[in-house]
Amino acid sequence: MEDHSGCSNEEPAGSKDSFRKTSLFGHESHIPSSEVLEAIENVIEDVFKSLAQKKAPVLTLANRSGWRNIEFKDSVGLQMIPHCTTRQIRSDCPRSASKFALLLKILSMIYKMVQTNTYATKRDIYYSDTLLFGSQSVVDNIINDISCMLKIPRRSLHVAVTVPSNVQGIKNLISHAKFMLIVEKDATFQRLLDDDFCNKLSPCIMITGRGVPDLNTRLLVRKLWDTFQLPIFTLMDADPHGVEIMCIYKYGSVSMSFEAHHLTVPSIKWLGLLPSDLERLHIRKDALIPLTKRDQNKLASIQKRPYITCQPTWKKELEIMAASKLKAEIQVLTSLSSDYLSRVYLPNKLQFGGWL
Numbered sequence: 001m002e003d004h005s006g007c008s009n010e011e012p013a014g015s016k017d018s019f020r021k022t023s024l025f026g027h028e029s030h031i032p033s034s035e036v037l038e039a040i041e042n043v044i045e046d047v048f049k050s051l052a053q054k055k056a057p058v059l060t061l062a063n064r065s066g067w068r069n070i071e072f073k074d075s076v077g078l079q080m081i082p083h084c085t086t087r088q089i090r091s092d093c094p095r096s097a098s099k100f101a102l103l104l105k106i107l108s109m110i111y112k113m114v115q116t117n118t119y120a121t122k123r124d125i126y127y128s129d130t131l132l133f134g135s136q137s138v139v140d141n142i143i144n145d146i147s148c149m150l151k152i153p154r155r156s157l158h159v160a161v162t163v164p165s166n167v168q169g170i171k172n173l174i175s176h177a178k179f180m181l182i183v184e185k186d187a188t189f190q191r192l193l194d195d196d197f198c199n200k201l202s203p204c205i206m207i208t209g210r211g212v213p214d215l216n217t218r219l220l221v222r223k224l225w226d227t228f229q230l231p232i233f234t235l236m237d238a239d240p241h242g243v244e245i246m247c248i249y250k251y252g253s254v255s256m257s258f259e260a261h262h263l264t265v266p267s268i269k270w271l272g273l274l275p276s277d278l279e280r281l282h283i284r285k286d287a288l289i290p291l292t293k294r295d296q297n298k299l300a301s302i303q304k305r306p307y308i309t310c311q312p313t314w315k316k317e318l319e320i321m322a323a324s325k326l327k328a329e330i331q332v333l334t335s336l337s338s339d340y341l342s343r344v345y346l347p348n349k350l351q352f353g354g355w356l
Contacts, residue, residue, distance in 0.1 A: 031156040039150040056092030072306040077251035077264035113158040148258045183208045184236040195342035218263045225265045233271035239327035240298035269355040275320040288326040313356040
């Protein structure tokens with residue numbers, strides 16, 4: 001269902017009245033229901049106007065897939081530029097008509113939910129008509145397109161995500177934590193819990209997105225940072241995938257750059273596992289894994305990103321990885337001792353400032 005055809009014309013924003021030129025979201029945490037309904041009504045009104053003029057209706061979406069529509073700001077991370085290029089989803093083109101129809105279908109579902117103050121998950125929407133939508137990824141992509149098109153955060157569209165379903169509604173948070181630790185993998189997260197890491201060193205908040213974080217995990221990290229202003233460290237595999245995940249938390253992603261103000265925490269630090277740690281700790285070569293061609297391509301892509309030029313120490317670590325052509329999972333530290341991660345590695349890093 002991705003629209004790569006010639007029916008989807010790319011053009012500068014502002015060429016269509018229906019695509020508003022205002023900055024995306026600002027710092028608002030919630031949009032009133034009346035504004036959400038009005039935004040959807042404006043889209044449908046444009047469709048009816050086209051039909052009345054005997055023209056094929058089109059929907060104009062921001063192009064969320066290209067770096068040229070993205071700018072990098074230290075205070076926010078990756079965000080979409082105000083006058084980004086757009087693409088048209090045409091109703092009169094066989095290759096884009098189906099996406100046009102699905103966009104209207106999901107818009108109608110969102111409109112009804114906002115009207116009745118009910119909620120649905122992306123999964124609920126997909127299972128309401130699996131034959132129509134085809135796959136969960138189609139639904140996910142269209143909801144993101146709608147959120148970006150209307151310039152309304154997804155939570156205000158009444159599309160919920162995994163528990164907790166309303167991060168913004170969490171109130172009266174109290175914590176004695178000294179720092180937050182974002183852990184890439186659930187297995188490492190569970191091991192640190194088993195070792196009582198959160199209490200042995202000093203009180204901390206530990207979070208895992210189980211790999212690439214979903215929207216709510218990122219919202220929660222941002223809310224905790226806004227509330228407590230704690231140092232936040234990441235514990236990732238020393239591989240391009242781990243670096244990518246860390247960058248999503250810190251700087252955001254291209255596809256969700258239109259909501260960067262709510263999702264990124266630019267103060268996040270890279271605690272480990274650093275490529276330089278592998279040599280410093282004398283990790284055996286046979287415990288390391290060669291980079292695949294895909295890994296090397298991913299690494300090269302990350303090295304070219306605008307935020308890497310602002311992080312010379314990160315750049316050096318990526319160069320070490322590229323030169324060695326080796327990667328390592330966090331679990332490689334068990335080759336030193338079974339509890340090396342919680343007993344030695346993390347305490348030393350946190351005590352002596354071993355982060356970037």
